[in-house]
Amino acid sequence: MSESDFEIIRRAQTGDDAAFCLLIEKHARRVYRLAFSFCRNAHDAEDLSQEVWLKAHKSLKTFRGEALFYTWLRQILIRTFLSHRPRAETVCFDEFLFAENTFAEHAERKILADKVRQALSELAPQQRLMFLLKHEEGMTYEEIAREFECSSGTIKKSIFRTVHKLRQHFGVNLTLTIL
Amino acid sequence: MHDCPKIQEKILDLVLNEIEPHEQKLLLDEVGSCALCRAELESFEQTLALYDRTAELTQPTTAEWQIYESNLQRRFAGETRSPVSFWQQMFFGTVKVPAPVLAAAALFLCGAAFFAWRPIKSDPPPQFNAETAPATTSAQNPLSILTEVKEPAEKTPEKQTEKIVVREVERVVTRKIYVVKKPNARDQSKTVFRETAAEAPDSSPLNLAEFKPVPPAAPTVIKENKP
Numbered sequence: 001m002s003e004s005d006f007e008i009i010r011r012a013q014t015g016d017d018a019a020f021c022l023l024i025e026k027h028a029r030r031v032y033r034l035a036f037s038f039c040r041n042a043h044d045a046e047d048l049s050q051e052v053w054l055k056a057h058k059s060l061k062t063f064r065g066e067a068l069f070y071t072w073l074r075q076i077l078i079r080t081f082l083s084h085r086p087r088a089e090t091v092c093f094d095e096f097l098f099a100e101n102t103f104a105e106h107a108e109r110k111i112l113a114d115k116v117r118q119a120l121s122e123l124a125p126q127q128r129l130m131f132l133l134k135h136e137e138g139m140t141y142e143e144i145a146r147e148f149e150c151s152s153g154t155i156k157k158s159i160f161r162t163v164h165k166l167r168q169h170f171g172v173n174l175t176l177t178i179l
Numbered sequence: 180m181h182d183c184p185k186i187q188e189k190i191l192d193l194v195l196n197e198i199e200p201h202e203q204k205l206l207l208d209e210v211g212s213c214a215l216c217r218a219e220l221e222s223f224e225q226t227l228a229l230y231d232r233t234a235e236l237t238q239p240t241t242a243e244w245q246i247y248e249s250n251l252q253r254r255f256a257g258e259t260r261s262p263v264s265f266w267q268q269m270f271f272g273t274v275k276v277p278a279p280v281l282a283a284a285a286l287f288l289c290g291a292a293f294f295a296w297r298p299i300k301s302d303p304p305p306q307f308n309a310e311t312a313p314a315t316t317s318a319q320n321p322l323s324i325l326t327e328v329k330e331p332a333e334k335t336p337e338k339q340t341e342k343i344v345v346r347e348v349e350r351v352v353t354r355k356i357y358v359v360k361k362p363n364a365r366d367q368s369k370t371v372f373r374e375t376a377a378e379a380p381d382s383s384p385l386n387l388a389e390f391k392p393v394p395p396a397a398p399t400v401i402k403e404n405k406p
Binding site: 017141156 | 192195223226227229230232237238239244248250251255
């Protein structure tokens with residue numbers, strides 16, 4: 001942890017809200033991206049990320065600085081994500097598809113987004129989160145297994161199933177290339 | 180010897196960087212030597228690349244990020260106001276109460292205030308008039324033991340009247356007490372209270388041998404004239 005991070009966290013722990021806002025600025029996008037990938041809905045993602053930050057603020061005094069701040073925050077994030085209930089059954093993945101794009105680009109993105117949504121919606125929240133933590137957060141199987149309190153073999157199988165499902169939905173075929 | 184199922188098990192680990200660097204080269208050599216394994220590797224890479232592209236395309240714009248961050252900070256600032264002291268919270272703090280509970284509490288308070296402050300009417304006790312009061316009998320009056328008894332005029336040197344209000348039946352009855360003063364000095368101070376039954380004939384002489392003490396009715400004496 002850099003000295004500046006440590007100093008910001010120490011100030012935030014003493015009740016300095018401005019310091020905590022600095023922490024938010026630093027990590028908010030990462031938390032939001034993960035929340036959005038997890039729930040596939042902009043409103044839910046916003047609620048979820050805000051909940052993560054509020055929980056982090058409440059339990060900030062328990063942070064002892066033994067790990068990186070984001071590592072500590074990620075533990076809160078995982079617990080919050082798994083206890084989260086979406087506000088509606090309908091999910092909307094293409095809310096951030098930009099209006100200034102051409103029709104062809106828009107259509108391509110929409111198709112891709114639908115495929116990802118379909119693939120991920122067929123997975124259990126835990127399975128989805130395992131894949132996101134591996135692929136987007138770059139955590140190792142052991143780290144994820146520690147968070148979920150299961151074996152790394154279970155994590156590996158779960159991620160394999162997720163990638164396999166995504167492959168099916170994307171329609172990626174095995175193309176044999178002859179040397 | 181190339182073992183496709185075994186190699187393919189490790190392909191995803193290779194794509195997800197779960198293979199040690201020294202194993203990676205060996206595995207890549209193995210995969211390169213088999214078309215099927217190479218196809219498997221490419222399909223995994225392609226799948227994850229498509230996923231990444233989708234995630235990239237669906238990210239918010241810079242303007243949307245700014246809105247999101249300002250929303251987050253505003254909400255956060257609202258949730259974490261400066262802590263107020265206990266007394267400030269006691270006197271100026273707001274408590275969320277459900278509307279029905281609040282309405283019921285307000286009704287209760289209004290009712291309590293009405294009953295507490297309403298004027299209490301204190302009716303004066305009715306004055307008993309011996310001349311105008313109707314004569315009561317034991318059949319009419321259940322409290323016949325306390326009914327008026329008239330004694331011969333010659334035997335009543337002093338007459339006392341007291342009002343007894345029996346609260347239970349809200350009825351005012353009058354008891355006349357005759358004090359018989361005998362000429363004997365020893366018995367001069369002796370006072371006899373007599374409360375007879377109504378059926379006793381008025382003209383019968385006073386028989387003190389049959390005197391019985393008044394049962395403990397515990398009436399409330401409001402006013403008493405002492406000799």
